[in-house]
Amino acid sequence: MARFINLRELAQTTTGWHYQVRAPSNIALIKYWGKKAAQLPCNPSLSMTLAQAYTQSDFDVTRAQKEGELEFLLEGHKKSGFDSKALKLWQLICSKYPELLNYNIRIDTRNTFPHGAGIASSASGMAALALGLLALVGESDLKVISSFARLGSGSACRSLYPNFALWGQSEISAASSDDYACEYPEYHADFSQLRDAIVIVSGEEKSVSSSQGHDLMKTHPYGQRRFEVARQNLKTLSAALKSGDWNSFIEVVEREAFELHSLMMTGTPSYTLMTPATLDFIIRFRKWRDQAQVKAAFTLDAGPNIHVIHAASEAKRVQVWLETLIAEGFSARTLFDHMGAGAYIIAGGESL
Numbered sequence: 538m539a540r541f542i543n544l545r546e547l548a549q550t551t552t553g554w555h556y557q558v559r560a561p562s563n564i565a566l567i568k569y570w571g572k573k574a575a576q577l578p579c580n581p582s583l584s585m586t587l588a589q590a591y592t593q594s595d596f597d598v599t600r601a602q603k604e605g606e607l608e609f610l611l612e613g614h615k616k617s618g619f620d621s622k623a624l625k626l627w628q629l630i631c632s633k634y635p636e637l638l639n640y641n642i643r644i645d646t647r648n649t650f651p652h653g654a655g656i657a658s659s660a661s662g663m664a665a666l667a668l669g670l671l672a673l674v675g676e677s678d679l680k681v682i683s684s685f686a687r688l689g690s691g692s693a694c695r696s697l698y699p700n701f702a703l704w705g706q707s708e709i710s711a712a713s714s715d716d717y718a719c720e721y722p723e724y725h726a727d728f729s730q731l732r733d734a735i736v737i738v739s740g741e742e743k744s745v746s747s748s749q750g751h752d753l754m755k756t757h758p759y760g761q762r763r764f765e766v767a768r769q770n771l772k773t774l775s776a777a778l779k780s781g782d783w784n785s786f787i788e789v790v791e792r793e794a795f796e797l798h799s800l801m802m803t804g805t806p807s808y809t810l811m812t813p814a815t816l817d818f819i820i821r822f823r824k825w826r827d828q829a830q831v832k833a834a835f836t837l838d839a840g841p842n843i844h845v846i847h848a849a850s851e852a853k854r855v856q857v858w859l860e861t862l863i864a865e866g867f868s869a870r871t872l873f874d875h876m877g878a879g880a881y882i883i884a885g886g887e888s889l
């Protein structure tokens with residue numbers, strides 16, 4: 538778990554402090570799509586935390602002579618546009634913890650997964666940033682860290698937690714809140730150690746940003762109904778997770794993926810994020826899955842790539858089927874991931 542760095546400890550060092558933060562991405566099973574006010578969700582969402590797909594950020598902190606500054610790099614380089622969200626989050630955190638302005642902070646960040654793979658880098662990136670900055674002020678309350686991560690990117694608030702995370706007020710858990718995510722610990726052993734085979738049918742950057750997508754929901758003719766249905770889907774999923782009901786899990790997870798994409802298609806403007814390859818894959822996958830009785834469900838993020846969420850006991854069958862499909866000519870790349878432990882700080886030390 539996180540080791541929290543104390544500014545008093547830092548002040549005693551002459552050259553500065555270095556530490557690393559690691560935060561994973563997550564894939565939503567019940568989708569957050571539509572927001573209000575300060576990045577608050579219109580419906581609750583539930584996600585699976587990934588393990589191999591993570592952001593790692595190197596923090597270098599030194600005492601500032603004047604007002605402290607933030608320098609934000611991607612793999613050692615400045616990338617325009619990329620740092621504006623980070624700067625905004627830093628400013629928000631500084632407004633609550635002004636002592637942070639006594640420090641110059643340089644953050645160099647990298648992702649273990651490629652761009653355009655259907656893995657949300659804003660979720661892992663903003664979770665790493667919130668955790669790393671708040672560690673400096675000794676803030677160790679995950680609810681506080683999660684609520685700041687949320688302000689960076691909604692889905693980031695779920696990336697701090699292990700296994701399943703729930704964000705948004707819901708009757709399925711008294712611990713749930715719109716302000717922050719919490720761990721969702723009630724699930725059958727059959728759903729522990731879940732795997733995710735990510736099938737990349739297109740490596741292109743997202744054609745629609747999630748902000749555009751969320752905006753679409755403000756005037757969407759099915760908007761209000763969707764928020765009700767998402768609540769219902771969450772209840773169904775939660776019951777399936779508790780009882781170990783794979784049939785119900787598959788039904789609701791796949792319906793959620795299609796609801797997200799249908800909303801995009803029926804919005805104004807209308808967006809199609811699936812490609813022919815996405816549908817081709819889904820049709821073949823469902824046929825095999827149903828015939829072979831595999832504990833596996835597909836889901837989609839706001840893009841064309843597919844996540845095949847499956848039981849740990851099915852990992853070999855899924856891998857062999859995917860390899861055969863690709864060997865027979867289906868054009869895709871695969872990444873294999875699994876349920877992870879959430880975000881943490883890798884203990885640092887005094888800079889040399």
Ligand code: PMV
Pocket residue numbers: 564565567568569570582657659690691692693747748797838839
């Ligand atoms: O966190 P945002 O604003 O990038 O929105 C994420 C939206 C989805 O990835 C499509 C769904 C979700 O709940 O993660």
